[in-house]
Amino acid sequence: MAFHRALVIHSLQQPLTLIDRPTPEPKQDEILIKFSVTVNPHDGASKAFGLFVKNTLPSPFGLDIIGTVVKVGSGVTKFQLGDEVFAFGNPALPDSTGTQEYCTVPVWQASLIPPGISSDEAATFPLNAMTMVFALFHQTGLDLHPPFGPELCLSDYRSESILIIGGGAATGKFGIQLARLANFGRIITVASRSKEALLKSLGATVVIERNQSEDEIEQQIRATVGDGLVYAIDCVGRTPDGQTLGARALSNTKRGTLAILVHAGGVDESRIGPKTAGYDRKKILCMTTKYPDLTKLFWDILPRWIQDGKLLPTTFQVVNGLDVDRINRLLNDYVYSEVKIKPHQSITPLGVYYCITCFLSGMGFVLNTHKLVFDDDYHLKFGPGDPDNSYNYSFSRKCYITATATSLVMNVTFAFSAPSGAFQGISDDLNVSVEAAGLVTTLFLLGYCAGPFFWAPLSDVELTNAPGILANVRNPVQRGNAMILFAAMTFVGPALSPIISGFLQLAKTWRWTIYVSIWMAAPTMFLLYTIPETLPAMVLRGKARHRSLATIFKRDLTRLWRLLLDLISFFVAIYYSIVYTLLYMLFSIYPFVFQQKRGWNAGNGELPLLGVVIGACLGGIALFIHSTRVRRGGFDNQKTPHVPEDRLPSAMVGGVLFVVVIFWFGWTAEYNSEHWVLIFVVFINYIVDTYTAYAASALAANTVLRSACAVASLLYTNYMLNALGVGGAASLIGAVGVLLVLMPFIFTDTAPLSDRSLSLPSRMN
Incomplete structure (x- = not known):
C-alpha cells in the first residue's frame, strides 16, 4: 500500500501534525489529484472549533484543491492524466480534503484550470465561489x-x-x-x-x-x-x-x-x-455531494466564465516554505483576527505556500517598509497617509500631475487645429485646393479617432489617460475643478492655434505652424514618463493577477464599443458631437464671415477665435464657483450622498444658452460671450461619475464619435455656408441643439438613469 504525507488535525485547538496516510484509490467517476495543500481562512476555524471536521478526527482539512490528475476512476472521460485541475473537496471525507499530497474528488466538482490564470489564482475559487x-x-x-x-x-x-x-x-x-x-x-x-x-x-x-x-x-x-x-x-x-x-x-x-x-x-x-x-x-448549506446537479452545472460553466473575464480571482501574496510550526502560527493568527491567511501548495510535493490575502502595491511585487494595515475582513488596505495611495499625494504632486495631463491635452488639440489657419497658404504653396489642404487636419483627426479604439481601453488596465488620472487623484468635488481645466484646454488649444498659424503664415510660411507644434511636442513627450499609476485598484493589485493576451483582446479592447452603445454614453456622445462639430466649423465659418465678407487678413481674421478662449475661461470660472458652493453645502465632507446627476444643472443652463447664441451669431454675425464649455465640462464629469472604473473607455467612446463628426465638418462647412448662408447654417445647428437641450433634464428626471445603465463599470468585465 502506498502512503503519502498529510497535515492533520488530531484534536481541536491543538497544533497540526505531519503524518503518513494511505494514498486513496479513485472510485467510479473520481480522479486522484497530486496533490494540493491549500489553507483557506475558514480552516483556522476547523483547527480551533472543528468546523466541517469535528466528526472525522483525526483528519486532513482544506477544501480548495489544486493539482495534477495522476489517476482516473472508471467512467471518467472529462479528464486525462497530467491535466492541471482545481476542485472543491468534501469535508466529510478525509480522502477528499486538501492538506495532503494526494486526494480524490468527484469529476463533477472539478474542472481544468483555464488558460490565462495561474494555479495560485485558480485556488481562490472552489470554496468561496x-x-x-x-x-x-x-x-x-x-x-x-x-x-x-x-x-x-x-x-x-x-x-x-x-x-x-x-x-x-x-x-x-x-x-x-x-x-x-x-x-x-x-x-x-x-x-x-x-x-x-x-x-x-x-x-x-x-x-x-x-x-x-x-x-x-x-x-x-x-x-x-x-x-x-x-x-x-x-x-x-x-x-x-x-x-x-x-x-x-x-x-x-x-x-x-x-x-x-x-x-x-x-x-x-x-x-x-x-x-x-x-x-x-x-x-447557507454548501453541500455539493447532497446537491450534485447545481454543483455540476456550476463547475461546467466556471472555466468559461474565468477565461472570458466574467468571474475574477481574488489576489494574494505568495511566500515559499515548509514549516508545520509556522502553519500553526498562521492559522492561530487568523482565528485571533490578526491576519487573513491562505497558505497554498505549489507543484513540488508538499511545498507549502503561505498566501496572505492582500493586494500588491505599485506595478509589481513591491514590498515597502510601511506597516501593513488590514480591515475588519483581514484584507490589506491603504493605511493612513500611505504614499502609494493617489489620494494621499501631496498638493504639489497632484498639481504637477494635473498640469502634466492637461498640457498633453493642450498639445494635442493645438497640433491638430494649427494647420486650419494656414489652409490658404498650403493651397497656394502646393498648388492644391483648399479642401485638399484641409486634409492635413482631417487625417490628424482620423488618427485621433482611431487611437482610442486601442489605447483607451488599455488605459483602464495599466496605462494612463488624462481624465482617468484626474479622477483618481482627487475626490469628486476636486475632480470637477480639475475637469474644468482639462475641458478648457480642449477648447483653448484649438482656438489659439489658428490665430498663431494665421500670423505665422503672414510673417514666415505655413511650415512654421508645423515647427511650433513639434517644439511643443518634444518636451511633453518626456512628461509622459513622469506620471505614476494612479488607479487605486491597480496599485493594490499590481501584478498579482496575470491576464492572457486573448482576455485583453476579448474584454478590454471591445469595451469601448460596448460603452459607446450604452444609453448614457451614446446620447452624451451625440451632444458632444454637435458641440465639437460647431467648434471645428468655426475654422471655416470665421474666415468666411471675417475674411471673405469683411476683408480682414489671415491673421486678424482668426482673432475672433479668442472669443472661444474667453468663453472657456468664463465658463470654467462659473463652474468653479458652482463646485465651491456645492462643497460648502457639505458634499466634500460626505454629508450628502453624491450621484452623477448632481453634475447636470449647469448643463441645463449651458444647453439653453448654447441654442440661443447659435441663432444669435448666425443672424447677426457678431460673436457671442457664452461658451459651450458649460456643456462640455459637465458631461465629462457626468461620464466619469457614471462609469468610474472605466471612465477612460467611456470618454474615448465619446471622443471617437465627436472627432469623427469634426473630421467631416472640415469638408462640408464651406459648401454649407455658400448654400445656406451663415444664418441658415447656424439655424440648422441650432435646431439640433433645441432637441438636445432636453437631455440633461431627462437624465435628471429618470431617478437616476446612471444607476440603471446596462454598461456600468460592473458590467464591463
Missing part, C-alpha cells in the same frame, strides 16, 4: 434562478436589488460578481470605502462605508432602494449585528430573505422594525 453559488441559487439560500444551465433564460433581475454585507471579504467579492451575472439592477454592498473602486469593478453599484452606525447604513440603503429590498446576504457573520442589519434593510411590506454564512446568535427583533409580510433567515 461555491459557497456563494449556494447562497444565491439554491433553496438553502436565496433560491434565485442561476445564470447558467436550463434556468439561464429566467435569470434576469434587472428590476431587483440585492444587499451583500461584507463585500470586501473573499465570499463577498464572489457574491458581487455572481449577482452581476444574474443581472441584478442594483448590487449594494457594505464594506470599507477604500475598496470602492475594486468592488465597483467587480459589479457593485453602491458601496456603503461599514464604519457607521446601523441607523446610518440602513438609511443609505433605503435611500438607494426604498422599501423594495427582498434579497440580502451576510458574508461576515462573526456577530449578530451583521445579520440584524440585513434583516433591518429588508422590505417592511414584502417578504424578503436573508442568507447567512454562519449562525452568530439570534437577530434582535426589536431593532429590525415591522415586517408585515415577515422574512426568511436561511443558513
Whole structure:
C-alpha cells in the first residue's frame, strides 16, 4: 500500500501534525489529484472549533484543491492524466480534503484550470465561489434562478436589488460578481470605502462605508432602494449585528430573505422594525455531494466564465516554505483576527505556500517598509497617509500631475487645429485646393479617432489617460475643478492655434505652424514618463493577477464599443458631437464671415477665435464657483450622498444658452460671450461619475464619435455656408441643439438613469 504525507488535525485547538496516510484509490467517476495543500481562512476555524471536521478526527482539512490528475476512476472521460485541475473537496471525507499530497474528488466538482490564470489564482475559487453559488441559487439560500444551465433564460433581475454585507471579504467579492451575472439592477454592498473602486469593478453599484452606525447604513440603503429590498446576504457573520442589519434593510411590506454564512446568535427583533409580510433567515448549506446537479452545472460553466473575464480571482501574496510550526502560527493568527491567511501548495510535493490575502502595491511585487494595515475582513488596505495611495499625494504632486495631463491635452488639440489657419497658404504653396489642404487636419483627426479604439481601453488596465488620472487623484468635488481645466484646454488649444498659424503664415510660411507644434511636442513627450499609476485598484493589485493576451483582446479592447452603445454614453456622445462639430466649423465659418465678407487678413481674421478662449475661461470660472458652493453645502465632507446627476444643472443652463447664441451669431454675425464649455465640462464629469472604473473607455467612446463628426465638418462647412448662408447654417445647428437641450433634464428626471445603465463599470468585465 502506498502512503503519502498529510497535515492533520488530531484534536481541536491543538497544533497540526505531519503524518503518513494511505494514498486513496479513485472510485467510479473520481480522479486522484497530486496533490494540493491549500489553507483557506475558514480552516483556522476547523483547527480551533472543528468546523466541517469535528466528526472525522483525526483528519486532513482544506477544501480548495489544486493539482495534477495522476489517476482516473472508471467512467471518467472529462479528464486525462497530467491535466492541471482545481476542485472543491468534501469535508466529510478525509480522502477528499486538501492538506495532503494526494486526494480524490468527484469529476463533477472539478474542472481544468483555464488558460490565462495561474494555479495560485485558480485556488481562490472552489470554496468561496461555491459557497456563494449556494447562497444565491439554491433553496438553502436565496433560491434565485442561476445564470447558467436550463434556468439561464429566467435569470434576469434587472428590476431587483440585492444587499451583500461584507463585500470586501473573499465570499463577498464572489457574491458581487455572481449577482452581476444574474443581472441584478442594483448590487449594494457594505464594506470599507477604500475598496470602492475594486468592488465597483467587480459589479457593485453602491458601496456603503461599514464604519457607521446601523441607523446610518440602513438609511443609505433605503435611500438607494426604498422599501423594495427582498434579497440580502451576510458574508461576515462573526456577530449578530451583521445579520440584524440585513434583516433591518429588508422590505417592511414584502417578504424578503436573508442568507447567512454562519449562525452568530439570534437577530434582535426589536431593532429590525415591522415586517408585515415577515422574512426568511436561511443558513447557507454548501453541500455539493447532497446537491450534485447545481454543483455540476456550476463547475461546467466556471472555466468559461474565468477565461472570458466574467468571474475574477481574488489576489494574494505568495511566500515559499515548509514549516508545520509556522502553519500553526498562521492559522492561530487568523482565528485571533490578526491576519487573513491562505497558505497554498505549489507543484513540488508538499511545498507549502503561505498566501496572505492582500493586494500588491505599485506595478509589481513591491514590498515597502510601511506597516501593513488590514480591515475588519483581514484584507490589506491603504493605511493612513500611505504614499502609494493617489489620494494621499501631496498638493504639489497632484498639481504637477494635473498640469502634466492637461498640457498633453493642450498639445494635442493645438497640433491638430494649427494647420486650419494656414489652409490658404498650403493651397497656394502646393498648388492644391483648399479642401485638399484641409486634409492635413482631417487625417490628424482620423488618427485621433482611431487611437482610442486601442489605447483607451488599455488605459483602464495599466496605462494612463488624462481624465482617468484626474479622477483618481482627487475626490469628486476636486475632480470637477480639475475637469474644468482639462475641458478648457480642449477648447483653448484649438482656438489659439489658428490665430498663431494665421500670423505665422503672414510673417514666415505655413511650415512654421508645423515647427511650433513639434517644439511643443518634444518636451511633453518626456512628461509622459513622469506620471505614476494612479488607479487605486491597480496599485493594490499590481501584478498579482496575470491576464492572457486573448482576455485583453476579448474584454478590454471591445469595451469601448460596448460603452459607446450604452444609453448614457451614446446620447452624451451625440451632444458632444454637435458641440465639437460647431467648434471645428468655426475654422471655416470665421474666415468666411471675417475674411471673405469683411476683408480682414489671415491673421486678424482668426482673432475672433479668442472669443472661444474667453468663453472657456468664463465658463470654467462659473463652474468653479458652482463646485465651491456645492462643497460648502457639505458634499466634500460626505454629508450628502453624491450621484452623477448632481453634475447636470449647469448643463441645463449651458444647453439653453448654447441654442440661443447659435441663432444669435448666425443672424447677426457678431460673436457671442457664452461658451459651450458649460456643456462640455459637465458631461465629462457626468461620464466619469457614471462609469468610474472605466471612465477612460467611456470618454474615448465619446471622443471617437465627436472627432469623427469634426473630421467631416472640415469638408462640408464651406459648401454649407455658400448654400445656406451663415444664418441658415447656424439655424440648422441650432435646431439640433433645441432637441438636445432636453437631455440633461431627462437624465435628471429618470431617478437616476446612471444607476440603471446596462454598461456600468460592473458590467464591463
